Amino acid sequence: MLEADSVKITLLVDNQIDMLLPDDQNVDRYGLVEHFDTRVPPPIAENGLSILIEATAGRQVTRVIFDAGLTSNGLMHNLATLGIDAQTLDYLVLSHGHPDHYGGIYGLLERRDTRLSVVTGADAFLPRFASMPDGRVSGNYSAALRPDTVESSGGSLIMCEDAISLGGGIYSSGRIPLATEFEGPAATAPWGSNGLWQLNTEHRLVVDPVAEEQAVFVAVNGGLIVLTGCAHRGVVNTIRRGRELFGDRDVLAVFGGFHLGFPTTPAANVDATYREFVQVGVQRVIPMHCSGLRSHIAFSAATGGPSYIQPAVGSVFSFS
Numbered sequence: 001m002l003e004a005d006s007v008k009i010t011l012l013v014d015n016q017i018d019m020l021l022p023d024d025q026n027v028d029r030y031g032l033v034e035h036f037d038t039r040v041p042p043p044i045a046e047n048g049l050s051i052l053i054e055a056t057a058g059r060q061v062t063r064v065i066f067d068a069g070l071t072s073n074g075l076m077h078n079l080a081t082l083g084i085d086a087q088t089l090d091y092l093v094l095s096h097g098h099p100d101h102y103g104g105i106y107g108l109l110e111r112r113d114t115r116l117s118v119v120t121g122a123d124a125f126l127p128r129f130a131s132m133p134d135g136r137v138s139g140n141y142s143a144a145l146r147p148d149t150v151e152s153s154g155g156s157l158i159m160c161e162d163a164i165s166l167g168g169g170i171y172s173s174g175r176i177p178l179a180t181e182f183e184g185p186a187a188t189a190p191w192g193s194n195g196l197w198q199l200n201t202e203h204r205l206v207v208d209p210v211a212e213e214q215a216v217f218v219a220v221n222g223g224l225i226v227l228t229g230c231a232h233r234g235v236v237n238t239i240r241r242g243r244e245l246f247g248d249r250d251v252l253a254v255f256g257g258f259h260l261g262f263p264t265t266p267a268a269n270v271d272a273t274y275r276e277f278v279q280v281g282v283q284r285v286i287p288m289h290c291s292g293l294r295s296h297i298a299f300s301a302a303t304g305g306p307s308y309i310q311p312a313v314g315s316v317f318s319f320s
């Protein structure tokens, strides 16, 4: 199994930005000095997710961008501000087919001189709708994500439902089984409830199972780093998938959207998730994007479990 010697993780797009966060052991912040430097526009936050993973194994450096934020403007602005060259990327992994995760894909592909391999599940391209309790219904909000458009914009699609190695100890998760009792999308719901819907492969309108959602794992020096997109399949289920693939390694950190801020996610899931983190021995937790205020409050106040680290666009985490 390929294993990284060291890993650098940069938060490219997230809902939060905070220039007052101090540097910490293994965390370099894009702080006040950088924000006040008039020569470089500061990074911006938006309601999406994108994370750069740079793994070094021997002399080889592998660079994977996990999700593409909500807009091309946001992603490309932050790449430029943070000094990251889009030409150096080896893969884009799209966790699932929701716009807050693929939105910047075309800006990124069009910026490159060469094709970029895009790893995702086939169901990412199914039509999707949102219905709200007040009667509002969206059109197909994922219409912009199409395989032919990805290809014609410079992407080379790798559709996969199994885990694959991306090099340097970085892996896509493959499909994530629903193992816990409390996580994952509801099997059914009344139309008009606060929910997400999908026109499935049998042309039936169903509660969106987001069955294609994949995470990214990094195997580094005997430990495991877990990165989730939106965790529609559950962040604990994602960790369990990691353990299934990599065995009982120390979970050094869990990054990403935990789906605990979604209006239909029960509040009790926050504590249930933390208990599982404690049980697994997760060392650090960085709740981003859709994790919600409740999980930031709970995880930052709790003791006996993982260290809570506040996310902010531009923060760089190092593991070796």
Ligand SMILES: [Fe+2]
Residues within 6 Å of the ligand: 098, 100, 101, 229, 230, 257, 289, 290
């Ligand atoms: Fe999301």
